[in-house]
Amino acid sequence: MRSAFPGAVHDTAGRNTIAVQLPRKDVPTYVMANQRPQPWELLPMKAAAMAQYPNFFNNSCTFFGSIKRDVVNGVPFCLLRPSRLALDMAKVARNLGIVDGFEVVQRRSRLGAHDFVWLPEQQPQEPEHLYDTSLFRQRLIRLHLRTDLFSRLPGAPGSGAGGPLPASAQLAPAAGLLPLSVKNISKASQPVLMYPRQLEAAAARLPAGVFVCYHPQLGLITDTVAQQYDVPALVAAHVGLPLSQVAAIRGALRVKAAEEAGKPLRQVTQLKDWNMMELLRRRMVERRAALEAGAAGDGEVAARLAELRETGSRHREEASDRVAAALGVAQDLEDGALAWQLVHSRVLGAAPGTAARGDDEAAGSEEQAGAGQERRSDHSQSRRRRW
Numbered sequence: 001m002r003s004a005f006p007g008a009v010h011d012t013a014g015r016n017t018i019a020v021q022l023p024r025k026d027v028p029t030y031v032m033a034n035q036r037p038q039p040w041e042l043l044p045m046k047a048a049a050m051a052q053y054p055n056f057f058n059n060s061c062t063f064f065g066s067i068k069r070d071v072v073n074g075v076p077f078c079l080l081r082p083s084r085l086a087l088d089m090a091k092v093a094r095n096l097g098i099v100d101g102f103e104v105v106q107r108r109s110r111l112g113a114h115d116f117v118w119l120p121e122q123q124p125q126e127p128e129h130l131y132d133t134s135l136f137r138q139r140l141i142r143l144h145l146r147t148d149l150f151s152r153l154p155g156a157p158g159s160g161a162g163g164p165l166p167a168s169a170q171l172a173p174a175a176g177l178l179p180l181s182v183k184n185i186s187k188a189s190q191p192v193l194m195y196p197r198q199l200e201a202a203a204a205r206l207p208a209g210v211f212v213c214y215h216p217q218l219g220l221i222t223d224t225v226a227q228q229y230d231v232p233a234l235v236a237a238h239v240g241l242p243l244s245q246v247a248a249i250r251g252a253l254r255v256k257a258a259e260e261a262g263k264p265l266r267q268v269t270q271l272k273d274w275n276m277m278e279l280l281r282r283r284m285v286e287r288r289a290a291l292e293a294g295a296a297g298d299g300e301v302a303a304r305l306a307e308l309r310e311t312g313s314r315h316r317e318e319a320s321d322r323v324a325a326a327l328g329v330a331q332d333l334e335d336g337a338l339a340w341q342l343v344h345s346r347v348l349g350a351a352p353g354t355a356a357r358g359d360d361e362a363a364g365s366e367e368q369a370g371a372g373q374e375r376r377s378d379h380s381q382s383r384r385r386r387w
Helices: 039-052 056-070 084-095 196-205 221-230 242-257 275-294 299-348 351-386
Strands: 009-010 015-018 075-081 098-104 139-147 180-186 209-215 219-222 231-240
Touching: 039 056, 039 231, 039 351, 056 075, 056 084, 056 209, 056 231, 075 219, 075 351, 084 098, 084 139, 084 219, 084 275, 196 221, 196 299, 209 221, 219 221, 221 231, 221 242, 231 242, 242 275
Parallel strands: none
Antiparallel strands: 009 015, 075 139, 098 139, 180 231, 209 219, 209 231
């Protein structure tokens, strides 16, 4: 501690003390997951986030909280006030398939006589920057929620059965939590910085989903990207998704990392500029074309498929032969053990139950022999008296 503050050591009341700045009420104390105050690691990350996205934590909580509110209430879309962070978050959510898409709309009923009107026909549907919409009042970002990620219970509006249920229970699945569930983690009063191992442990505790994080060089990322590049990140929220979609996101991000291996972090394509859904559609088209070409029976693809089929059938036959041989060996061992038990029981004699019965019979015969001897002695004594 003295080496960290060499100029702050002075003599007070006859002993050496260290002048340490006490935390004020408006300056929070940052405590990491390992219960150790480490502001020198968290403060630079927070400063970078606030410099790139003003009011980062409040806007993040508003973005994910609005999605959770509209999903629970059964609204097919979500309206948000545009901000630099909300715009990039909407792009990331659209690219990862969390939402179907988004668009910038305007409430024309609240416009004044001299306000600019946002025309989707003239303006781009996806503004590159928030400044593209800064001249337009009453503008909003409308997110199209994916209603196929959650299911309605009987009694919900449109189900046609049962009585009314509360809004929080109408969209709950039959088992488990709501698939499209949102949990804010970082707040303005308590930012949360996690390392890859901590993200992995937190993902094991929470339901299936992805962590939406921030890194100064990578921008808005997920926990998978942080683990691939082994970097800490500010964790904004956890979005619960179906397990199949989580697996698709992780697989696509692994492919992206393999393609961009060796690049500096600042040159890596950010998630807001990389569309996973388009990549999956292109892969599906290529796979369907390959399957159709293989079914037609022409070209190298057909030969490769035939070779794979032959290899698979050969491997199946070898596996079945190994299983049959193992079963035969096990049967032989069982037969040998049974034969040894039979021979061993014959060598020792009768079975334990039979031996017990033999002991009872021997005891009975001894009692009968003793009774016969007593009768003989009585008879001989009576004959002697007669003589």
